[in-house]
Amino acid sequence: MAATTTGLKLYGIARSRAMRNLWLLAELGIPFEHVKIVQTYNKTLPDEVTSRDTEFLAINPNGRIPALIDGDVTIWESMAINLYLGRKYGGPLGPVDLGEEGQMTMWSFWATNECEAYAITVHESSMAKSEDWQQTPKAQAAVEHLDAPFSVLETALSKTGYLVGSRFTVADVNVAMVIFYARNASALFERYPSVARWYAAVTARPHFQLVMKMREG
Structure with a gap:
């Protein structure tokens, strides 16, 4: 019997880690309510609810987006949300057995622990209005740290x-949504062709492109 989605709500915006949840929900094609909660520093309109407002703190007392409500279940943390959605609603996108569930959890934790901080540094460096941002010590150090995990990813892919x-x-x-932050580190992708092919293929998917437009809108 297929799981139902009564009361499924995602809190957050595409220009945040909620993007990875919006992408998966689009891939799954299941109905949900998207409740737009912005970070305090992104508030531009007086009636926008932020992640530090009382009504959202009642859902996630950490004051961070995203958060998911599914009936009487509340989950914080974007990776945990996707693992939950995959387990409950995922079909072929989710695990078929305990072994696959463990591997999906492993890769999610791996991306967070081994890649995310350095990938975000690359992203922040690339946002600078400078053509030689990749030559800055901070960016170079981040790319150097990412070389080993990219090698691991290359072997797997x-x-x-x-x-x-x-x-x-x-x-x-x-x-992919962690590697997304390092997408402008061209040297890494040139060095690891399997990673480059995989990243290009998964981000060419229509549902990723749809959510990317939401992020840029």
């Missing part, structure tokens, strides 16, 4: 082109 079960899954969404 060279086998089947995907991370788990030889197909596109929640693991690819979660890891």
Whole structure:
């Protein structure tokens, strides 16, 4: 019997880590309510609710987006949200057994622990109005730190082109959305062709492109 989505709500905006949840929800094609909660520093309109407002703190007392409500279940943390959605509603995007569930969790934790901080540094450096941003010490150090995890990713992707079960899954969404922050580090992608092919393929998917337009809108 298929799981129902009564009362499914995602809190956040595309220009945040909620983007990875919006992408997965689009891929799953399940109905949900998108409640736009902005970071305090992104508030531009007086009636916008921020992640530090009382009504959202009742959902996530950490005051961070995203958050998910599914009936009587509340989940914080974008990776945990996607793993939950994959487990409950994922079909072929979710795990077929405990082994795949463990691998999807492994890759999600790996991306967060091994890549995300350095990838965000690359992203922040690339936002500078400078053509030689990649030559700054901060950016160079971040790219150097990312070389080892990119090598790990290259080895994994060279086998089947995907991370788990030889197909596109929640693991690819979660890891790609971390690598997303390092997308302007061209030297890394040139050095690791399997990573480059995989990233190009998954981000060419129509639902990623749809959510990217939301982010840029």
